[in-house]
Amino acid sequence: MEDEHILVDDLEEYLGPEALIATSGSYYGVFDGHDEKNAAQFVKEKLLNYIVSDVAFPIAVEEAVQHAYLETNAAFANACSLNNALSSGTTTITVLILAREIFVANVGDCRAVLCRRGKAIEMSRDHKPHVERSRIEALGGYIYDGYLNGYLSVARAFKNWHIEGLKGVNCPLxxxxxxRRACSHDLVDEALRRCSSDNLTVVTVCFQKSPPPRLFPRFMARRCMHFEKQL
Structure with a gap:
């Protein structure tokens, strides 16, 4: 087995008071290693700390998670340059729960499914090479028999730095x-994506005694106009 996993039911207890976690939280992850388990172990040990220490955390959690994945990848590349025996790769999926919000992040083909009232809701999608063909080919990569550069079955992962063509800054992997954020923010994001020209308001009603925590805006949306020609 080259896989690793992490289960953190209480973030504050796990990280200690110096982490300044202002609300209840949990963190879970699966790391599907390939070519030895060094990458899976490295990401398991480092990723969470990069998330909570990012300057965007906890105000802009999605941004902090994005930064942390890339910083962990760069740190692993540096570790491999110092010790070539570490060279390997891993796909990853993490679930970060802060109060009533869920943040699911993935690279590769690990999957997360949310069970809501007995119904399964996909919270991730597989990063298969054929789905990202244009990006891969623009960076000099190729797809052979469904595999990235004839080797990997995924288009995203913490890198296999020892494989020719899959290392460096501008490589196809x-x-x-x-x-993904399981929350009413999705409605606002979709309206902005469609260039809504009106005010946007979403109200979430909680039918429990304990109210949800106060939410902070992630960004200020710029007004954009959408015109349609009527025939």
Whole structure:
């Protein structure tokens, strides 16, 4: 087995008071290693600390997670340059729960599924090479029999730095994660994506005695106009 996993039910207890976690939280991850388990172990040990120590945390959690994945990947590359025996790779999925919000981030083909009232909701998608063909080919990579550069079955992972063509800054294998937030923010994001020209308000009603924690805005949306020609 080249896989690793992490289960943190209480972030404050796990990280200690110096982490300044202002709300209850949990963290879970699966790390699917390949070519030995060094990468999986490294990411398991380092990723969470990079998330909570990022300047964007906890105000802009999605941004902090994005930064942390890339910083962990760079740190692993540096470790491999000092010790070539570490060279390996891993796909990763993490679930960060802060109060009533869930943040799922993944690179590769590990999967997260949310069970809501008995129904399964996909919280991640596989990063298969054919889905990202244009990006891969633009960076000099290729897909052979469904495999990236004829070797990996995924388009995103913490890197196999020992494989020719899959190392360096501008290579076709990336560690940039997709992050999904299970929350009413998705409605606002979708309206902005469609260039809504009106005010945007989403109200979430909680039918429990304990109210949800106060939420802070992640960004200020710029006003954009959408015009349609009527025929």
């Amino acid at each position: 990336i560690a940039e994660p997709e992050v």
